[in-house]
Amino acid sequence: HGVKEGYWYGHHANGEMYYEEQFNRGKLLSGKSRSLQGETFVYDATSLEPMPEDGFAKFQDYVKSETKKVGSDELGHVKLSFRVTAKGKIADLTFEQRATARLDSIARHILMNGPHWLPAREHGHLAVDGWRMILIEFY
DSSP states (O other): OOSOOEEEEEEOTTSOEEEEEEEETTEEEEEEEEOTTSOEEEEOGGGGSOEETTOHHHHHHHHHHHHHTTOOSOOEEEEEEEEEOTTSOEEEEEEEEOOOHHHHHHHHHHHHTSOOEEOEEETTTEEEOEEEEEEEEEO
């Protein structure tokens, strides 16, 4: 059906094994790669998506503390999608769901001034651009 299934292998240009990945219905279950310098990387599907530098639990704590500072009668949810570049920069920010002009602006500010983002990692180690979506709730 056009999706990856089972084990997939890749080789470096010199013929040495580069990666071995296991897929189920198009989703990466696990992978192992080896750089030309001999470094080994073990990874799963989470490496395919950008993530906050200190993890999502701390990112959520940061977002909650920032939204509590708003102290407004305005309530709403703002859903943002964005690209994290291979260098860890946020780009192509889009509002997927808006609340009010003020809350939208605050949500953008929270994201742009928050923790650093780590790029997606292809084969567990190669930094690549990746997309992310977050929901910021004001209540």
